Amino acid sequence: MSILERDFYNRPALDVARDLLGCRLVRRMDGQRLAGLILETEAYQGEEDLGCHAAAGKTPRTSVMYGPPGHAYVYFTYGMHWMLNAVTDQQDVPAAVLIRAIQPVEGEGLMALNRSTNAGQRGWTDGPAKLTQALAIDKSLNKVDLCSAADGLWIETGIPVPDSRVERSGRIGLNSVPEPWRSIPWRFNVSGGLND
């Protein structure tokens, strides 16, 4: 295993979003490892990106995005869901990458327990709020350092994903965000999963 270093995150969100595909998201719970390969991401870059929470400026909620790269930005939405982002780009440039889907590879049993539904394995972690539930991620992990295993959440190198397997599209769920931000192709996903 090799934990991604801070320099990996010290780049624009668009670059980090692309390169996080295939990397291994790891959560330590009760001494056990829960992990999945990242299949889908979205980039949110700067106050000028009207789809980014930082478009509202620096607030208590968005402050972590203005800090150093390589930390977790975990926020609450829709009255019941937690979302996991990785803060990117240099200090004072608010940017982050939303992790939208993973493919479980370690600790599948615990993930199933964390998810209430009895859907197939693919249904455990194929949405941004599903994977946070499967990995027991909530506000207690907001702002933790992803470049260290000390806080129980980090990202390791994984399986390289060639450009031929990467699909791009507009970001999901930005229903009231004006163009071009609503449709700009800042969502990345691995076509067909990683069943190599």
Place this chain on the structure above:
DNA sequence: CGCCAGATCCACT
């Protein structure tokens, strides 16, 4: 299957 409404609460206006 696809569509739709309900759930539920916090940050920001």
Place this chain on the structure above:
DNA sequence: GTGGATCTGGCGG
């Protein structure tokens, strides 16, 4: 007071 980077179950075709 408003609406959201969502998910789920129920209902109809």
